[in-house]
Amino acid sequence: MARRLRPVELDFVEAAPVRHVFVGELAAPVQAVYGALEDVPGWAVWFPQVTAARPVDGGAGRDITLTGGVRFRESIVAATAPEVYAYRVDVTNLPGVRAIAEEWRLAPAGTGTRLRWTFATDGTAAYRLALKVARGGQARAFRDAVRALERRLAA
16 A cells, blocks of 8 residues: 655755665766666666666656565655755655655765765654664665666776
8 A cells, every 4th residue: 555655855864763874985986876876767777676767757756666566656855966866755655654765975986986875764663673674684785786886887
């Protein structure tokens, strides 16, 4: 069953009750990495848990499907090339969640890119407990995504 979440803005990324922050570096330049973030269908190629991704609302939103059938309808809340790409989840079938926002922040690292992903969320006590368990899986997914994105941008 799809449920509408609380609409949050970019400040939620810093104020959310649950925040998972992951950092990685890529050899690709910042502009190339940012371009990959804006290429919504490409997420299904380089982010292992994303099985389908398509832009909606004239590019102002995204429909994302994850492994296991979790679905998100998202709104982009910041697209400031080449430093910040962020979105919130408006509708999902994930139980227990009240709000989700994700921010991808990019910075030059020599000739490459330092990429920081912040997953910010709020939900029921059971949801927050499940996220403690899921943090390791999110970290692995981020590492795998950074490696896959690195290979995609080098090709």
